[in-house]
Amino acid sequence: MHACPPNLPRRESTAERRVAIGLAARALIIEKGVEGLRTRDIAERVGINIATLHYHVPTKEALIALVAETIRHDFRAQAMRRPRDGKTGLEVLRLEFEEFREIVTETPELIIILTELVERGRRDPVIGEIMLPLYDFWRNQFVDIFRLGIRDGSFRPDVDPHAAALIVTGTLSDFWRAWTDFSASIDAVFTQLEHAFTPPIALQG
């Protein structure tokens, strides 16, 4: 009566609970969008009471911020783990494309929620502060790639790294938005993007 039973460790730490809550929230955002997200649904999916949910995550805004944090964490982790030593800019760009294709087909939730939260971030400053820099981070990765490629000659010298990066991220983020009937043409788009920035010789070689 004075000690917790060893077989039923119901009380978990806040850290663990927050992870579970974040995951449940992500799943629900995918199903119904941020606008359709209900705290009660999250609590139910985690298997806890709504009051308990509020104990761990005080407000709904804090909850969405939590999700934004996890997305940022995952996104950065995924970006960091790819080695690029000794590759040309074009090769790295191709790696990115492959990566993107994998994400879209295997774990599309990352991009879905990213888009949802960026959208929300335009009106919600709390989310905006988390997500908008992340978007910049993503784009800056491509800026680096283009800079690299211009230096090593795998991209044309007249390519503007920032503009090109914006074109690539724009295309990619919009791509999956409209992928009702275009999902098959993803290769054509990748090829086209390459041609857009590579020197004429590369086309004939």
Next chain:
Amino acid sequence: MHACPPNLPRRESTAERRVAIGLAARALIIEKGVEGLRTRDIAERVGINIATLHYHVPTKEALIALVAETIRHDFRAQAMRRPRDGKTGLEVLRLEFEEFREIVTETPELIIILTELVERGRRDPVIGEIMLPLYDFWRNQFVDIFRLGIRDGSFRPDVDPHAAALIVTGTLSDFWRAWTDFSASIDAVFTQLEHAFTPPIALQG
């Protein structure tokens, strides 16, 4: 007695009211997003009772559909009014870019709401049926432009019209999304997009 009293023209026709309601809804969507749209706010802004609002537009879903229709109408009207006779593909593309810049700076609401509704249309089939074809319509305009340009030689022969169109629409629609500090660089992006599809010679000519 010979004309309507100029001081209190309270009773208006349903057609006029629907226009006013649609405009008020558009303004509110810009302010608070589709998710933050409240029928009571619309009624207040139009200056009518909520019941009156429901008299003219029976449900909230019909209301959003009404907005979607007006957006579609405006978008198509804007697309139709530009003459392109005797122009090359590249020239028409430049016209489109100019047009886009004007819209973004002068009447950005068209694109803001378009994006909001396309987003919503992915989950709401009623809106989806109105908006998604519109997105295709927009993209197909660029497909035609690229086909034209390939024929007249202003674009490279190896350009894939569909892929190129997707890149352009993706870039444009994503552009304004992240335009916190990038709005100045719009020219660089336009230039870069041109270079991406024009032959090397054209760059120097």
Next chain:
Amino acid sequence: MHACPPNLPRRESTAERRVAIGLAARALIIEKGVEGLRTRDIAERVGINIATLHYHVPTKEALIALVAETIRHDFRAQAMRRPRDGKTGLEVLRLEFEEFREIVTETPELIIILTELVERGRRDPVIGEIMLPLYDFWRNQFVDIFRLGIRDGSFRPDVDPHAAALIVTGTLSDFWRAWTDFSASIDAVFTQLEHAFTPPIALQG
């Protein structure tokens, strides 16, 4: 401009409109009950505007009173048209039973609405004043029948006319209420009611 066009006599007299409104209301009460009655539905069925409906029948209460009046009128008319001269009480009772069977099968609306309005009449004094006397009128018809039959010997002398009348009207009005699976047994009930009030000899004759 000063005379009504002969081909389109849209404006009808209030008397005619009230008849049409009453009929439409009756039909709708049958479909959805008094509780489900909506003025807009009535107007639509009559083919007029709601404002026009209120012009002819100022309030909903007056509308229901109107229906009650037509029911009373029809009910009384139906009761009056049957000749009973020279018949015994039992014979008249049998006539009533036949009549009831006809009404239930052919024009059940009379009884349906009667029941609905009597029910409502318990809380709405306006309706109560119209319907409750009508219910008494119906029962009193049976009181007269039993008095006649007791005199002519076709009913037992110990029959209490008022009690017997209440039993008959109660049975009949409840009968149709529960006629989901009992509609076939209506003959058995009629026979049983006869036996309940006729002398033992009649049973064996």
Next chain:
Amino acid sequence: MHACPPNLPRRESTAERRVAIGLAARALIIEKGVEGLRTRDIAERVGINIATLHYHVPTKEALIALVAETIRHDFRAQAMRRPRDGKTGLEVLRLEFEEFREIVTETPELIIILTELVERGRRDPVIGEIMLPLYDFWRNQFVDIFRLGIRDGSFRPDVDPHAAALIVTGTLSDFWRAWTDFSASIDAVFTQLEHAFTPPIALQG
């Protein structure tokens, strides 16, 4: 500290709340009918917020179903608690009559609400499924009584149990409907019903 404070026992269990809600709903149905039942009125009478009411009983339909259940429960409990061992059919019938008189005079709400709900049950299938079988249950009790009485000779052998039961339930249920000035004559009706089904000899014995 050692017991719940006697002055402010605000938080009660759902089971208790549902009972209180059911009782309040019953009282309000008696006052204003099912059609006049408002969730806010119930909440107010129970002394809780409307949202709290919805917490315990999710929808209005569920609320009415709850009332229907309590009525069914009470009705069955009342029917079950009377011993009938060793009694003749006529004696049991008289017991039923006494019982009915008690209910009508002491706790008339049972029958009032029963009638209301049966009426509603004809259009609302959820309520219908609860109430209509109850009506059959009531009638079948009388079928059993008549069968018993026919066997023991307290009723005439030519009595049709089903028809007789329908006559009795019809009379009883209609009786209280019109009991403005007839409540005094209830004894006459009971006597008349007895005579209707008992053998001539029994009347004189």
Next chain:
DNA sequence: AATGAATGAGAGTTCATTCAT
């Protein structure tokens, strides 16, 4: 750390009724 109960504010919708023409 956890929970059942409670709540205020507000959502969309309905309906009988009225106004101006």
Next chain:
DNA sequence: AATGAATGAACTCTCATTCAT
């Protein structure tokens, strides 16, 4: 006699949040 437009009051229901334990 007729109508389109307008309305106030009320309805059921939802949701993030809080309280007491």
